[in-house]
Amino acid sequence: MDIKAYMQTVGQQAKAASRAIARADTNAKNKALTVMAQAILRDQAKLLAANAQDMEAARARGLDSALLDRLELTEKGVAGMAEGLLQIAALPDPVGEITGLNYRPSGIQVGKMRVPLGVIGIIYEARPNVTADAAALCLKSGNASILRGGSEALNSNQAIAACVREGLAAAGLPETAVQVIETADRAAVGELITMREFVDVIVPRGGKGLIERLIAEARIPVIKHLHGVCHVYIDDKGDLEKAIRIADNAKTQRYGTCNTMETLLVAEAVASTVLPKLCRIYLDKGVELRGCPAARAIVAEMNAASEEDWHTEYLAPILSIRVVKDMDQAIEHINTYSSQHTEAIVTEDYSRARRFLREVDSSSVMVNASTRFADGFEYGLGAEIGISTDKIHARGPVGLEGLTSQKFIVLGEGHVRG
Amino acid sequence: MDIKAYMQTVGQQAKAASRAIARADTNAKNKALTVMAQAILRDQAKLLAANAQDMEAARARGLDSALLDRLELTEKGVAGMAEGLLQIAALPDPVGEITGLNYRPSGIQVGKMRVPLGVIGIIYEARPNVTADAAALCLKSGNASILRGGSEALNSNQAIAACVREGLAAAGLPETAVQVIETADRAAVGELITMREFVDVIVPRGGKGLIERLIAEARIPVIKHLHGVCHVYIDDKGDLEKAIRIADNAKTQRYGTCNTMETLLVAEAVASTVLPKLCRIYLDKGVELRGCPAARAIVAEMNAASEEDWHTEYLAPILSIRVVKDMDQAIEHINTYSSQHTEAIVTEDYSRARRFLREVDSSSVMVNASTRFADGFEYGLGAEIGISTDKIHARGPVGLEGLTSQKFIVLGEGHVRG
Numbered sequence: 001m002d003i004k005a006y007m008q009t010v011g012q013q014a015k016a017a018s019r020a021i022a023r024a025d026t027n028a029k030n031k032a033l034t035v036m037a038q039a040i041l042r043d044q045a046k047l048l049a050a051n052a053q054d055m056e057a058a059r060a061r062g063l064d065s066a067l068l069d070r071l072e073l074t075e076k077g078v079a080g081m082a083e084g085l086l087q088i089a090a091l092p093d094p095v096g097e098i099t100g101l102n103y104r105p106s107g108i109q110v111g112k113m114r115v116p117l118g119v120i121g122i123i124y125e126a127r128p129n130v131t132a133d134a135a136a137l138c139l140k141s142g143n144a145s146i147l148r149g150g151s152e153a154l155n156s157n158q159a160i161a162a163c164v165r166e167g168l169a170a171a172g173l174p175e176t177a178v179q180v181i182e183t184a185d186r187a188a189v190g191e192l193i194t195m196r197e198f199v200d201v202i203v204p205r206g207g208k209g210l211i212e213r214l215i216a217e218a219r220i221p222v223i224k225h226l227h228g229v230c231h232v233y234i235d236d237k238g239d240l241e242k243a244i245r246i247a248d249n250a251k252t253q254r255y256g257t258c259n260t261m262e263t264l265l266v267a268e269a270v271a272s273t274v275l276p277k278l279c280r281i282y283l284d285k286g287v288e289l290r291g292c293p294a295a296r297a298i299v300a301e302m303n304a305a306s307e308e309d310w311h312t313e314y315l316a317p318i319l320s321i322r323v324v325k326d327m328d329q330a331i332e333h334i335n336t337y338s339s340q341h342t343e344a345i346v347t348e349d350y351s352r353a354r355r356f357l358r359e360v361d362s363s364s365v366m367v368n369a370s371t372r373f374a375d376g377f378e379y380g381l382g383a384e385i386g387i388s389t390d391k392i393h394a395r396g397p398v399g400l401e402g403l404t405s406q407k408f409i410v411l412g413e414g415h416v417r418g
Numbered sequence: 419m420d421i422k423a424y425m426q427t428v429g430q431q432a433k434a435a436s437r438a439i440a441r442a443d444t445n446a447k448n449k450a451l452t453v454m455a456q457a458i459l460r461d462q463a464k465l466l467a468a469n470a471q472d473m474e475a476a477r478a479r480g481l482d483s484a485l486l487d488r489l490e491l492t493e494k495g496v497a498g499m500a501e502g503l504l505q506i507a508a509l510p511d512p513v514g515e516i517t518g519l520n521y522r523p524s525g526i527q528v529g530k531m532r533v534p535l536g537v538i539g540i541i542y543e544a545r546p547n548v549t550a551d552a553a554a555l556c557l558k559s560g561n562a563s564i565l566r567g568g569s570e571a572l573n574s575n576q577a578i579a580a581c582v583r584e585g586l587a588a589a590g591l592p593e594t595a596v597q598v599i600e601t602a603d604r605a606a607v608g609e610l611i612t613m614r615e616f617v618d619v620i621v622p623r624g625g626k627g628l629i630e631r632l633i634a635e636a637r638i639p640v641i642k643h644l645h646g647v648c649h650v651y652i653d654d655k656g657d658l659e660k661a662i663r664i665a666d667n668a669k670t671q672r673y674g675t676c677n678t679m680e681t682l683l684v685a686e687a688v689a690s691t692v693l694p695k696l697c698r699i700y701l702d703k704g705v706e707l708r709g710c711p712a713a714r715a716i717v718a719e720m721n722a723a724s725e726e727d728w729h730t731e732y733l734a735p736i737l738s739i740r741v742v743k744d745m746d747q748a749i750e751h752i753n754t755y756s757s758q759h760t761e762a763i764v765t766e767d768y769s770r771a772r773r774f775l776r777e778v779d780s781s782s783v784m785v786n787a788s789t790r791f792a793d794g795f796e797y798g799l800g801a802e803i804g805i806s807t808d809k810i811h812a813r814g815p816v817g818l819e820g821l822t823s824q825k826f827i828v829l830g831e832g833h834v835r836g
Contacts, residue, residue: 019753023777096776102798108787110797113775117809196633200809215614219633221810242832249834335437344828357531357827358514359441369526369830378835379528379826380520391535391618392639393811396826408797408814409775410762412787414660416667417796 001183007191010146011198013176014119018144021177022116026093028171029140033089036167037082040132043163044078050159051128058126058152070127071152081132081160084383088136091382094400095142098409108415112406116142118200120403121192121220122385125206126150131160134203135178137385139168141403144177146199148192151184158182193218203398205386223398226389227313228258228341230371233330233356235347236269242368243270243346244278249370250344252285256315258387259342259364259374263310263320265330271323272298279321287317294323310337327352331359338362340389342374342396363389363396419601425609428564429616431594432537436562439595440534444511446589447558451507454585455500458550461581462496468577469546476544476570488545489570499550499578502801506554509800512818513560516827526833530824534560536618538821539610539638540803543624544568549578552621553596555803557586559821562595564617566610569602576600611636621816623804641816644807645731646676646759648789651748651774653765654687660786661688661764662696667788668762670703674733676805677760677782677792681728681738683748689741690716697739705735712741728755745770749777756780758807760792760814781807781814 021029040047051073058071094114101111120143122134131149138145149157161180168175181188193202193214202222204210214222232250234243250261266274271294279299282289290305302321309320310333324330327345334343344366345356353367364374374396376384381399388394394402439447458465469491476489512532519529538561540552549567556563567575579598586593599606611620611632620640622628632640650668652661668679684692689712697707697717708723720739727738728751742748745763752761762784763774771785782792792814794802799817806812812820 019777019779022779104796104798106791106796108791108796113783115779118779215637221639221808223810239832245832245834253835346832359437361437361440361533361536362825364826364828365531366828367830368832369828370834372835373524373526373828373830373833374826378522378524378526380522390639391823392641393823395823405809405811405813407780408782408792410782410784410787410791412785412791414657414663414764414786415791416663416788417671417790 001185003183003185003187004191006183007188007195010179010181011119011195014144014146014179015198017174017177018116018118020174021139021144022095022142024142024173028173029093030089032139032167032171032173033085033136034167035170036132036136036163037085039163039166040078040082040085040160043159044075047073047078047156047159048075050155053155054153063152067126067152070125073128073156077129081129084129084133085136088140088383091140091400093140094404101411106415106417107412109411111409113409114404115407116404119144119146119198121146121148121199121202123148123189123192123202123204123206123210124150126152128153128156128160130205131157131180132164133383134385135164137383137400137403139178141400143403146179146181146192148181148189154184190217193220196220203385223386223388223393223402224390225258225387227339228260229262229311229313229337229339230259230342231263231265231334231338232261232344232346232371233265233324233327233334234267234270234274235327235345235349235352236267237349237352238270238346239348240270240274243274244281246344246346246368246370247278248281250372251282251287251319253370253372255317257372259371260315261319261371262312262314263322263337265322265324265333266295267327267330268294268323268325271295275299275321282319285317287319289319289321291321292323295321313339327356331356334360334362341387342366342371344369344371363387419603421601421603421605422609424601425606425613428597428599429537429613432562432564432597433616435592435595436534436536438592439557439562440513440560442560442591446591447511448507450557450585450589450591451503451554452585453588454550454554454581455503457581457584458496458500458503458578461577462493465491465496465574465577466493468573471573472571481570485544485570488543489574491546491574495547499547502547502551503554506558506801509558509818511558512822519829524833524835525830527829529827531827532822533825534822537562537564537616539564539566539617539620541566541607541610541620541622541624541628542568544570546571546574546578548623549575549598550582551801552803553582555801555818555821557596559818561821564597564599564610566599566607572602608635611638614638621803641804641806641811641820642808643676643805645757646678647680647729647731647755647757648677648760649681649683649752649756650679650762650764650789651683651745651752652685652688652692653745653763653767653770654685655767655770656688656764657766658688658692661692662699664762664764664786664788665696666699668790669700669705669737671788671790673735675790677789678733679737679789680730680732681740681755683740683742683751684713685745685748686712686741686743689713693717693739700737703735705737707737707739709739710741713739731757745774749774752778752780759805760784760789762787762789781805
């Protein structure tokens with residue numbers, strides 16, 4: 001297979017389809033999504049069989065259990081995929097919204113219209129449910145998409161792609177509006193991220209290796225999620241019951257998610273009150289604690305934290321803890337070590353809450369709430385394609401709106417510039 | 419001079435200053451801008467003397483008159499710079515605006531806060547007025563900036579930079595919040611566009627060579643303006659008087675601007691009515707016409723347009739003209755050849771106007787108005803740092819809002835995720 005020629009064809013087809021998808025009306029897009037959901041439910045046996053093939057090959061290659069977990073498709077997983085498609089069909093259509101149409105002194109009326117980005121390339125791990133999810137989000141936001149899932153999920157993804165194409169066809173939309181790459185060859189990624197003439201934006205959903213590769217090699221704008229080194233700061237004006245509840249939840253509700261707290265900062269004035277209770281909870285749940293000297297002086301069952309720890313996204317039952325002088329030092333620590341994903345303060349002090357909200361430069365900044373809320377569903381976006389830790393375009397959870405942008409529209413009656 | 423070490427220092431200082439600028443209140447930023455304007459007026463003689471040095475060196479090197487034009491600073495130019503600073507001081511502060519703060523079923527309240535991007539690197543030609551303008555736009559939007567102007571303007575830019583620093587100091591803001599690169603060495607650009615740890619976004623204002631270099635070499639997001647191949651389509655349902663007025667203005671009001679029409683498309687049903695009158699106007703103004711065979715059959719004084727012409731941004735009194743069957747063919751032509759900058763339709767047909775607005779994928783799309791309106795001042799943005807032909811982040815004229823993004827904020831009362 002000539003990967004370059006194959007990808008060029010995929011790119012050309014996506015670009016051509018993107019025009020039809022951009023102008024598709026809401027009904028057509030929703031019909032496509034609904035038929036996709038029906039096809040996925042009807043083809044459940046086929047999907048599970050294709051997935052069983054993938055699982056067998058993955059086991060034979062000795063892949064680790066985390067990967068197998070993500071790869072596996074169950075009956076419940078299939079139902080969840082179909083349900084996800086229907087949820088996206090039910091979301092408002094972001095395309096075409098006109099805002100701020102105001103008259104200017106020259107007599108022209110100027111406003112903005114929300115429009116699709118064009119062709120979106122999505123690169124993700126071997127998680128078959130992402131195929132349906134990403135296809136649906138791109139379609140509903142009026143974009144054509146090129147989906148490149150982890151090679152271990154090739155059979156599963158092709159089975160899902162057949163359902164996606166059936167939905168597009170049923171709605172009279174071009175089947176090439178969603179293309180799932182049919183080769184496991186990694187060279188396809190290299191082509192995808194440099195086809196400037198066909199692809200408008202790349203959204204990676206993968207590990208740091210992929211992101212670093214994109215930063216070095218991509219010639220197309222990337223909406224990316226680097227990593228999640230999230231902090232909770234317990235202020236000395238914080239309600240300590242809330243503090244314990246939030247710090248517990250932010251770490252232990254799920255260990256492996258990007259919005260999980262990785263470093264706890266505690267004001268020194270309350271450290272000896274709050275840390276013993278809180279650390280008891282962590283230790284009872286089997287969380288390894290790594291602290292600064294001041295924290296270790298309060299709780300003995302704590303290993304020493306190294307400089308490396310403050311930078312680390314554990315994604316595991318490990319927590320680093322630092323006692324800080326005050327909020328200023330907490331903000332300084334966050335601005336130094338945070339990945340600018342999500343940070344929270346626990347405080348009852350009005351002015352400090354306002355300052356923390358303004359001065360912490362992360363994609364989500366919270367007062368008296370768990371970092372675990374940083375999520376498209378929790379924020380009411382309906383669904384998310386990922387969480388951006390970039391500073392331009394979209395920050396935080398990226399939903400349908402994040403897959404669009406705004407162009408200017410000008411309405412005149414023969415107006416010319418003087 | 420060790421360029422790498424120098425640029426690292428500049429980058430570190432900018433990053434450090436960006437925090438202070440991000441939290442600077444509106445009064446402080448406006449005071450800095452006002453003092454800058456006063457200093458520029460007071461130092462007029464110094465600025466003109468520095469500029470005279472630059473002009474002399476440029477003439478000695480035999481640089482062309484277009485460059486000399488852009489480089490020259492006059493008394494009026496200095497007054498204009500100061501006036502521009504005061505206008506930016508008078509604009510509303512975009513930073514900190516909170517929108518859409520709604521309660522979610524979980525009980526948390528989620529909204530967005532507008533925030534600066536951080537450190538902005540601006541690369542521009544030898545136009546001293548851009549130094550003041552770019553410094554002011556970045557400052558008012560809460561960003562630190564690193565300005566790298568054309569080397570021919572080095573003395574002029576350093577004189578302006580002194581006024582900028584005076585303004586920052588007077589307002590108690592770090593003088594490193596605006597840094598004007600002090601070397602003409604082009605290696606400085608290479609450093610600027612790859613210092614990921616210090617620079618958040620690059621805004622180039624320059625020719626295609628610069629943009630191509632950035633696409634290849636930048637490791638930082640770029641808000642860019644590729645070029646302006648702008649179209650006017652005269653529909654057969656268009657008011658022909660408006661059509662002539664708009665098509666005349668779009669081409670001849672100024673030849674060298676990016677929003678000037680470069681290709682005129684005319685529906686065949688009205689071509690023989692509208693083209694003779696319109697081409698008479700162009701020819702009387704000395705515009706060279708290059709047409710398709712159908713256009714040349716109507717107006718004899720027209721050269722043959724080549725395929726290359728449809729792609730070309732002339733920035734000169736040259737116009738390519740094509741007769742098209744209908745609006746569909748016009749949109750097809752635009753989607754093939756346009757640089758997605760600005761396109762206009764002249765029509766009185768409601769449905770076609772709506773379709774053109776939706777289906778033309780350019781940063782500005784107009785009905786019955788001249789493409790020359792595509793400009794930050796005309797759109798009411800107050801000022802612009804440039805016009806983006808990108809599809810993510812900001813499209814079209816980029817003002818203060820385009821130099822910011824939105825983060826999520828979450829307000830809770832001890833809420834945790836269940």
